[in-house]
Amino acid sequence: MKGVVIALVMVVVAILVLVKPGQGRVTCQQVVSSVAPCVPYLTSGTGSPPTVCCNGVSGLKQLASTTKDRRAACQCLKDVADHYQNIKEDVAAGLPTACKVQINVPISRSVNCNDVQ
Numbered sequence: 001m002k003g004v005v006i007a008l009v010m011v012v013v014a015i016l017v018l019v020k021p022g023q024g025r026v027t028c029q030q031v032v033s034s035v036a037p038c039v040p041y042l043t044s045g046t047g048s049p050p051t052v053c054c055n056g057v058s059g060l061k062q063l064a065s066t067t068k069d070r071r072a073a074c075q076c077l078k079d080v081a082d083h084y085q086n087i088k089e090d091v092a093a094g095l096p097t098a099c100k101v102q103i104n105v106p107i108s109r110s111v112n113c114n115d116v117q
Contacts, residue, residue, distance in 0.1 A: 026069040028076040034060040035077070038095060045088040054099035061103040067117055073105045074113035081109045 038053035049057075064073040081087055091098075092107045105116065 025066075026063045026072050028072075028079070030063050031060060031073045031076040032080055034063065035080070039084065039087075042087045042092050042095065043084065045091040049095060049098050053095075054101065057096055057099045057101045057103065060105065061101055064103065064105050070105050070116045071113050074111060074116045077105065077107055078109055078111070078113065081107075 034056040035053075037056050038049055041047070041049045041053055060073060064070040081092065089109065095107055096103050
């Protein structure tokens with residue numbers, strides 16, 4: 001498990017370098033930092049998301065307060081998801097509900113981020 005966490009941290013760091021910042025005030029680095037603790041949950045799909053993950057989802061809600069920011073966060077999440085092929089799409093989509101946080105940023109590879117309000 002420790003090796004998996006170290007590998008995930010390395011991938012997150014690589015993503016921070018590869019993914020372009022958002023076009024609003026929210027940056028991809030902020031979005032990735034917010035959801036990085038969720039990766040083990042999103043790839044395993046078992047149990048409940050850890051508190052640190054849900055705190056990140058809650059932080060994402062605060063970061064993405066405008067339409068422009070939500071669209072940027074959405075695109076960043078899509079880009080990050082492309083780097084984690086083993087993320088379970090249904091678990092990712094249900095993350096806000098599992099964390100009891102209502103955010104207006106869909107977590108899905110298939111969403112059109114330009115439609116996000």
